[in-house]
Amino acid sequence: MKFNVYVDLDYWLEKLLGLFYLILALIIILIYEPLSVFNQVSIFPIIVSPVALAISIIFVVIFILYLDFNYIEITINELRFKWFKGEKSVRIEDISEFHQLGKLGSMAPLYKIDKVRVFTATTAIINAGIISTFLLPRISRILYVVFMIMLLITIGSVILPARIGRKVFAGLIFSDVGYFIGAVLIDRLHLDLSLSMILILLVLIASFSIGYYLGSSKRWIYDYIIIRALINNRERTIILNGRVRES
Amino acid sequence: MLRLPEKQEKAWLMSLRGLQVVEIAEELGISKQAVSMYLKQARAKLSEIFLEIANLLDLSIIKMNVKSGILIGDIKQTGERVFIFYTFSNGPIAIFESVLKVKKCSEDTNCMKVVRFYKELLGINHDDVFKALKSILKYAETI
Numbered sequence: 567m568k569f570n571v572y573v574d575l576d577y578w579l580e581k582l583l584g585l586f587y588l589i590l591a592l593i594i595i596l597i598y599e600p601l602s603v604f605n606q607v608s609i610f611p612i613i614v615s616p617v618a619l620a621i622s623i624i625f626v627v628i629f630i631l632y633l634d635f636n637y638i639e640i641t642i643n644e645l646r647f648k649w650f651k652g653e654k655s656v657r658i659e660d661i662s663e664f665h666q667l668g669k670l671g672s673m674a675p676l677y678k679i680d681k682v683r684v685f686t687a688t689t690a691i692i693n694a695g696i697i698s699t700f701l702l703p704r705i706s707r708i709l710y711v712v713f714m715i716m717l718l719i720t721i722g723s724v725i726l727p728a729r730i731g732r733k734v735f736a737g738l739i740f741s742d743v744g745y746f747i748g749a750v751l752i753d754r755l756h757l758d759l760s761l762s763m764i765l766i767l768l769v770l771i772a773s774f775s776i777g778y779y780l781g782s783s784k785r786w787i788y789d790y791i792i793i794r795a796l797i798n799n800r801e802r803t804i805i806l807n808g809r810v811r812e813s
Numbered sequence: 814m815l816r817l818p819e820k821q822e823k824a825w826l827m828s829l830r831g832l833q834v835v836e837i838a839e840e841l842g843i844s845k846q847a848v849s850m851y852l853k854q855a856r857a858k859l860s861e862i863f864l865e866i867a868n869l870l871d872l873s874i875i876k877m878n879v880k881s882g883i884l885i886g887d888i889k890q891t892g893e894r895v896f897i898f899y900t901f902s903n904g905p906i907a908i909f910e911s912v913l914k915v916k917k918c919s920e921d922t923n924c925m926k927v928v929r930f931y932k933e934l935l936g937i938n939h940d941d942v943f944k945a946l947k948s949i950l951k952y953a954e955t956i
Contacts, residue, residue, distance in 0.1 A: 659857045664877040669887065672894065672910065673947060674954040728954075 571791075571808035573635040573647045575654070579805075583686055586625050587693040593618045594697045638806060645793070647804065656804070660796040668789035671728020676735060679728040682790055682805060687739060688724070691717050698746065705753040713749070716742050733781035740777025744769040815862050816904040821855035824848055826901045829881060830934065856880065862905060866897055870907070876954070883953045896953050900930040910950070918942050 574580070631650075638647040645656045671679040695717050702710035720738040723731060748769040752762045780787055791806040817825060820841070827837045838848045859879040867874050872886030872895060882899030894910040906923040918924040928942055931949045939945040 659860065661860065662856060662879050664874065666875045669875045670885070670954055672954070673951040678955040 568637055568639045569806075569808075570637055571806045572632065573638055573649065574632070574805040574807070575649060576803050577682065577685075577805065579632050580682055580686055582625070582628055584689045586621075587689045589621055591693045591696040593621075594700060645795075645804075654797060656793075656795045656797055661793055662796070662801070663792070663794035665792040666789060667792065668732075671731070673727055675725045676728040676731030677724040680732060680790070682792075683732075684724050684735075687735070688721060691720055691739070691742070694742065694746070702746075702749065705749060709749045709752075713742070713745060716745060733778045736781025736787070737774040737776075737778035740773040740780075741770050744773025815865065817855050817858055817862075817899075821851045821858065822901060824851040825855040825859075825882070828852055859899060862899070863897065866905060866907075870895065878956055881953075881956050883956060885953060896950055898927050898930070898949075898953070900926060903930070908946070908950070913943060913947060913950075916943060918946060 635648045635650075638645060643658055645658070645661075646653050647655075667680050667682070677684050695714065698710065698713055702713055716738070720735065720742055723735050723738055725731075726734055745766065748766045752765065757765065788808050793804040793806070794801060795804065796802075816822070823841060824837055827840060832840070834845050834848045834852075838845045841848070856879045859882060860877070863874075863877055863879070863884040866872070866884065867886055870886070871889045872884075873889055874884065874886045875894075876883070876885040878884075882905075884897040884905075886895055886897070887893065888895060896908045896910070897905050898908065899905050903923075903926050906927050908924055908927055912918060912924055918928065924946070925942070927949065928945050931937065931952070932945055935949070935952060937945050937948050939948065
């Protein structure tokens with residue numbers, strides 16, 4: 567049987583995404599040049615733009631490459647999957663662990679069950695926190711403080727039992743995005759306080775509901791299957807992501 | 814028979830307790846190569862046992878960890894969650910998640926065998942059987 571799923575080995579993509587978020591945050595910090603307050607010299611914006619463009623292109627290429635690792639074939643004796651230019655194979659008897667993440671976690675917390683998504687989302691949240699430090703205080707300090715509290719609550723929700731935690735976590739991530747967009751809108755539209763409060767509240771409820779729904783739906787968010795097995799005498803982790811469709 | 818051969822079972826239990834291959838070899842009075850072979854055979858046999866149980870109970874497998882001797886699955890017909898634990902000298906034992914709701918885990922049941930085995934293995938101190946069982950099921954999900 568051959569399945570159309572995306573394959574990752576030893577969290578290769580997650581590590582790359584984490585690195586990308588880190589570099590992105592660093593670039594934003596450099597663009598806002600905290601050091602220029604002292605030396606009055608503005609060099610970074612000129613250097614950073616082409617560097618940021620080059621880094622973005624590299625990561626887009628890597629991501630396109632990842633999309634090429636797109637099948638796994640299961641036979642009676644082995645698993646075979648695409649990896650770079652060739653294929654890797656695992657003997658069935660060498661598999662020591664198998665987890666279907668989306669269905670685990672009636673008691674255990676989300677961060678212990680779904681490490682892959684929690685890691686990627688948390689690095690993105692930290693990155694959003696760093697970036698907003700340079701943007702939101704210019705609009706309003708209160709909006710900024712509330713946003714930081716919301717980000718902390720989002721990160722804190724990973725201790726909830728995974729079954730409910732993954733929906734709440736998705737809902738809170740959407741609320742954070744909704745709040746950020748709402749805050750920028752309030753600034754641009756110059757709304758009065760009561761209208762702003764109503765708008766923010768509506769955006770928060772709507773975005774949380776969408777995230778909560780998507781977090782509980784297998785239709786939009788694909789599940790992960792993690793397999794630990796010996797490949798060439800080394801224990802490695804195979805991560806499968808996608809809707810299982812035979813081809 | 815859904816059991817590991819005696820030597821494989823002993824080597825597997827010691828590895829579960831965190832002993833290294835050298836320590837297991839010393840304890841059992843055999844070579845390191847023999848221990849590695851027993852462990853490899855034990856894991857392969859456990860995979861076989863778990864797949865057979867999954868087939869018997871009509872389970873969709875959610876998690877399988879042969880190093881720890883744990884299988885978690887949902888019964889396809891009812892959707893109920895089942896935890897299968899391989900325990901030393903008892904072999905595989907099934908715990909249905911609903912046991913936490915109906916609160917039936919008396920002295921002579923398989924459920925109690927799992928509680929005793931894991932209380933010793935994990936050093937769980939709860940006197941309440943169901944609190945201990947909840948910790949064991951939580952451990953099974955995260956290991």
